[in-house]
Amino acid sequence: MNFNSELLKNLVSIYSPSGNEKNIREFISKEIRDYVDEIRTDALGNLIARKKGNGKKIMVAAHMDQIGLMITDIDDNGFLRFTNIGGISPIVSFSQKVVFENGTTGIVFSEPLDDMGKMKIENMYIDIGVCDKKEAEGNVKIGDICVYESGYFENENVVFSKCLDDRVGCFVAIETIKNLENNENDLYFAFTVQEEVGLRGARTAAYGIEPDMGIALDVTGSGDTPKAKRFAVGLNKGVAIKVKDNSILTHPKVRELMIETAEENNIKYQMEVLEFGGTDSGAIHLTKEGIPSGVISISSRYVHSTVEMVSKKDVLSSVELLIKILNKEIDF
Template sequence: MKELIARLVEAYGPSGNEEQVRALIQDEIKAHVDEARVDALGNLVALLKSDPDGQGKPPTRVMVAAHMDEIGIIVTHIDEKGFLRFAPIGGLTPLTLLGNRAVFANGVMGTFGMEKREILPTEKPKLDRMFLDIGTPDKESALKLVSVGDAAAFSRGFAQAGNRLLAKAMDDRIGCAILIQVVKTLKKNPNDIYFVFTVQEEVGCRGAVTSTYGVQPDLAIAVDATDTGDTPESRPMNVTLGKGPAIKVKDAGMLAHPAVRRLLVEAAKGLGIPYQLEVLEGGPTDAMVMQTSREGVPSGVVSIPCRYVHSPSEMVDYDDVTNAVKLLTKVLEDRVAI
């Protein structure tokens, strides 16, 4: 599974530009699902039909979702000297940019720079004072490589630190990897399962709005990365790396439906795997908009504890990942009832 994770996190896919990630996922799952379609916004919606139950009862429609997009930048202006000004895509922290590189869909690479670098040590950098340097001497040569509106993502390779995995875009390719692994692992399936790989989560959970409307699930679970409270002087939060997948109770966007939370907790207990309950000050996830779809969809979240979220080096624990796969597989292999 690590090899799959490495390929996913290294793929390019800032919000609105998820094509490469989608192609990769499509390739991975196509042999294992009954249908897969791409909707108007670019969400990949794959259906695994339920095994016949012999009694003709309509199967429960379960939606599990992870988002394909990652944070990044979008070019807003190319100046006469060939430097690129940009706006953030998603929640970008300026501090994480300096010294880092960004790459465009066509492979063009650049590094971040800042006006008046000499005052850096005393001042927090602001995005409007930063630019991307793609090595071009003037506007004309820059325009041959990129145009206004092009998006770039962090460029950073996958690495391991002990049992922990380090990469950019762990949020939420780790969710994508888990879903793919679940698709491949499922032995039986009493439910209609919609595996949905959404777009544009980082800019407002947009893909989940339209895909949930299309799928009309009876119950929905998002799989996403969450912050932790286990680093020196971090915020007081109960989630720790390596102590199991987190089952969301609440974040800034939603209260997880108690029935979904119970379903997940009971599955974890039944398996005897570690889990943690999560109350996050930040947020949201795709589940926020899934629950408001149509007449309402009971929704919950399986969160993967992740340090340094929205930086080029997000860290997850491999055991949390494999336990999340077990947890979701268990939930989906039983008939889901609300």
């Protein structure tokens, strides 16, 4: 399988912060509608696509939303104050370019501080290059959300871009849908909303689908950069099979299924024990009476920055593993 650079570039270029996923949902719907039997959007905004089968009902979740900055106030000189939508770092955001849905761009900066290491969001503002409040309000309103603006770059080994969390998970789901043939199981692909603000879309989607098993597709961290915190996951080491994070202890049978399938098909993998964060699986596994769930993770450097980085080989391994799992007869 070749790496579909055009698809991933399109996915990361689309403005769709948490709570405003319409643009990315429409793009994904057009990409997959010819490859699925049913497609719908639920009340919260999740895009749910079904490929019918006679086996177990399996839900595969990848979140569509990205982190952002929501405007809380506009001062007399037209500078914008903001709060975070998802995991925003002041240090990462400092001096970065941002863009609003209407195309208005700005730069994130900070008030003068004696110690920049103590910078907080409350010290920061966005400069959109206007003269006063009235001009600013002609471009931006209270409650508007902007996102990081940066390009898409790749070489033969890696991709680096904004919002690979979790457009790369959406990429894996889309490529899986397009390459699945005669699937054994009854498959529901949920492209979820509002993951970055509390796994909200996955919770409602799982409640409606009532799957027998859940699989989330998402990024994880890396422990392979200079002086990184000890973490046995890194780029080019294969698909990561999650053991735990702060939202889930993955179900042993799901984890064993992933390991067994990877080994049967000579798919390179690594085990992931993450001491922070969470994915849609954290919401899925607690739905109703409980759903056995696990996670296929893609190791990423610089998560929640403008230059998140993933390995192309790891991404393709994730697609391959997911296809093999979904085509298996599952006996639990």
